[in-house]
Amino acid sequence: MxxxxxxxxxxxxxxxxxxxxxxxxxxxxxxxxxxxxxxxxxxxxxxxxxxxxxxxxxxxxxVLRCHPDLAGSELQRGTLSAESQREQSGAGLARLGAGERLRLAELNAQYRARFGFPFVLAARRSDAAAVPGELARRLRCPPEQELRTALGEVKKIGRLRLADLLGRDRALR
Amino acid sequence: MxxxxxxxxxxxxxxxxxxxxxxxxxxxxxxxxxxxxxxxxxxxxxxxxxxxxxxxxxxxxxVLRCHPDLAGSELQRGTLSAESQREQSGAGLARLGAGERLRLAELNAQYRARFGFPFVLAARRSDAAAVPGELARRLRCPPEQELRTALGEVKKIGRLRLADLLGRDRALR
The missing domain is CATH 1.10.8 (Helicase, Ruva Protein; domain 3)
Incomplete structure (x- = not known):
């Protein structure tokens, strides 16, 4: 396009x-x-x-609150948006074992309780093994800094989705 | 609630x-x-x-661009949100004749072309017969004034929807 x-x-x-x-x-x-x-x-x-x-x-x-949890119940139930489904699956989050899912669910819950929005990460640029460590790291950040970080991830996700839509992957990465 | x-x-x-x-x-x-x-x-x-x-x-x-046309194709196709469907039907917009629908479609198109967003009206507080006249009147307003008017309608719609959800119709009208 x-x-x-x-x-x-x-x-x-x-x-x-x-x-x-x-x-x-x-x-x-x-x-x-x-x-x-x-x-x-x-x-x-x-x-x-x-x-x-x-x-x-x-x-x-x-905006952040409109995002689903990473490896959360929506991924399990298949009710994610098509884009999120593709991104989370592509990062290997659909293939986690029960223990890893539980660990992530606990971290997600802590993150939501601390910041009042879900943990957002440009999953396509990450991989499943790195997600819990990154989540644990960001959980310790000051709220104002974390809001900026999370919004930066929303922008990265948006750039990747635009690149898909416009067929210019490399130009936008 | x-x-x-x-x-x-x-x-x-x-x-x-x-x-x-x-x-x-x-x-x-x-x-x-x-x-x-x-x-x-x-x-x-x-x-x-x-x-x-x-x-x-x-x-x-x-926000205005996320609203459907009044008596537009979505009402015909049944793809409105449940709230819009109820409001537009309640105002009698689902019972318009072909001539009235065509007249409204023309006015809606003129309005969208002039302002870059659809005509928004708290339909529940209006009635089908009054809509074309109100649309024609607002079509002649200066763009800045019309943005304020349209946003005021979004707020009225929101108050009515909140009243429905909270079961306190009179208190919020």
Whole structure:
């Protein structure tokens, strides 16, 4: 898909295509449409990131709360968004043993209790074995720093999803 | 549902219950959860409204773009959210004749072309016969004023949906 096609979309089409660039937050794509035309794929990705930065803190927390747990019950039940399912499966999180799942569930619960949002990680750039260590590490970070880190992961996930949609994997990584 | 129950919800439960107070924008409920505890139903409604006011203009436009057309193809196809279906049907918009539907479709298209978001009206407080006149009137408003008017309708819809959920219709109207 070239950028001319993207720029010619009405907002309904744009949200249909880019509505899950930010997980379960189609309103972000609906907002980014205001910024068209886009110069290229990078410029589009930048506008998604920039919009997240303009949100008040509760809005940024809200975006994080729309994300599923990593290796959580939704992965087990198959109720993840198609993108999350692919990303979490690709990172090997669907093949964890019961003990590893339990360990992650405990860490996820601690993280949610501490920060008030779920642990978000660009799973495709990680692997299942590294996730518990990273979660344990971030669990010890100060809340303000962790909000920034988590929002950075949302942006990375968004860039990867945009690269998939625009067929320009390398350019956006 | 009393306010104590609301205040005891974790963010997942809160979004499950209040996720469509703002049409197809569960992230708004996810953000409002940051403001708990809530004093009462009115306080909760105020926080939904206040959050919408804190959004940058593209975000407010994005919220509007998540709304369906009034008496549009989604009402015909039955793909509206349950709340919108009830509200549009209750206002008599599901019983329009072909001529009236066509007239509204034309006005909706003009409105979208002019403002870049769909015409939003708290349909439950209106009736089908009054909708085309109101749409034609708002179509002539300056864009900045119309954004404020439309956002005011989003807030009214949200208050009515909250009243339904909390079982306190009169208190919130």
């Amino acid at each position: 070239d950028i001319g096609t993207v720029n010619s979309m009405d907002f309904g089409e744009f949200v249909d295509v880019f509505g899950n660039v930010v997980e379960r937050c189609p309103v972000v794509a609906a907002a980014v449409w205001s910024q068209r035309p886009f110069r290229d794929a990078d410029d589009l990705a930048e506008h998604f990131s920039a919009f997240l930065d303009t949100l008040p803190v509760p809005g940024q927390e809200g | 009393d306010i104590g129950t609301v205040n005891s919800m974790d963010f997942g439960e809160f979004v499950d219950v209040f996720g469509n107070v703002v049409e197809r924008c569960p992230v708004v409920a996810a953000a409002v959860w940051s403001q708990r505890p809530f004093r009462d139903a009115d306080d909760l409604a105020e926080h939904f409204s206040a959050f919408l006011d804190t959004l940058p203009v593209p975000g407010q436009e994005g």
